[in-house]
Amino acid sequence: MQTTETRKRTRRGTQRVTMTDVATAADVSASTVSLYLRRPEAVSHHLAERIARVIDEMGYVPNLVAGSLAAARSRTVGVILPSILNSFFAETYNTLQGMFQAAHYQTLLGVSEFSPEEEESLIRAFLAWSPAAMVVTGFHHTERTRAMLASCGVPVVEMWDMPGHPGEAVNISVGFSHFEVGRMQTSHLYDQGSRKVAYIGAAAHQDLRVRSRTDGYEAEVMRRGLHDPIDFTVPDAATTEVGRWLIDEILTRHSDIDGVVCSNDALALGVLFEVTRRDLKVPDDLAVVGFGDLPFSSSCPPPLTTVRPPQREIGRLSATQILAALDGVRVTPKHHNLDCELVVRGSTRPVVKGPAEKR
Secondary structure, eight states, rough: OHHHHHHHHSSSSTOOOHHHHHHHHTTSSSHHHHHHHHHHGSOHHHHHHHEEEEEEHHHHHOOOOHHHHHSSSSSEEEESOOHHHHHHHHHHHHHHHHHHHTTTOOEEEEEEEEHHHOOOOOOOOHHHHHOOOOESSSOOOOOHHHHHHHSOOEEEEEEEEEOOSSTTTTTTEEEOOOHHHHHHEEEEEHTTSSOOOOOOOTTTTTTTHHHHHHHHHHHHHHHHTTSEEEEEEEEEEHHHHHHHHHHHHHHOOTTOOOEEEESSHHHHHHHHHHHHHHHOOOOOOOOOEESOOOTTTTSSSSSEEEEEHHHHHHHHHHHHHHHHTTOOOOOOSEEEEEOOEEOOTTTSSOOOOOOOOOO
């Protein structure tokens, strides 16, 4: 086998090291090097150590473009998120990335900023590089995006939501019902003693999942029959300042509300700030429930009652389904409806146990 010094002398410094060069130096076939790069566990320990040593010494980097041309697909997985500012999308992506890396796939991340048109552009660009699979967020796509995902010929997962009707999703789905989250939030406020509950939401025109949670709130209000829905939703980003502004608007118009559902925890934090400024007490004067269980939620004064989405489980199950499909395993079931957890803290009262309410 050639020494490292001999290899260095016989190659021009500007010439890229190829898989054939690695195979020659390691005294194995190019197909063995290729197998090692794709599935190192399939190569004997002795050969794997030799190939790894040569790759390190030669500084070899696989040519993924050439590999994808030969295999008709690359070892990348395209992932489209609506935002990277939202920590629970970040948790999902970190889980996806870790599992794909362990299986020797790389993720290609795109951020749509909640724009279906930008999502379409990203998906078109990603598919041009022949990815092994695609992961997208939700079901609100343009017609062209739907057509591309239906005809791309690779596994596709739509995550962080559930289809509203059987024909809405043609791909694998992993998520939960945002409508039921809205009902869960609202039901908890009534059960802990509130009698007039309002809803505040932000980015509702961009993120249809916020609209679904609003619909869940309205459905539960109508079911209880204590008052008409009171919901204030705005196109602004969901920030603490927007939360302060929205609850100020509601309390100015409806001074008798005693509970508020927030579309996420950032808005809920703004509510807590504004209520403190008004010298109101939480939860005695106003009970507050959020969504997301963001890092500050357990430590703000008072700790925030919220709904915790299964962000890591969404990532884990999405990656598991894709890797199974890539291994030729028939994926069943096609749709995975996960549960969210209501985390009760100090911003709402404990629910008094009693006879089950007739539903």
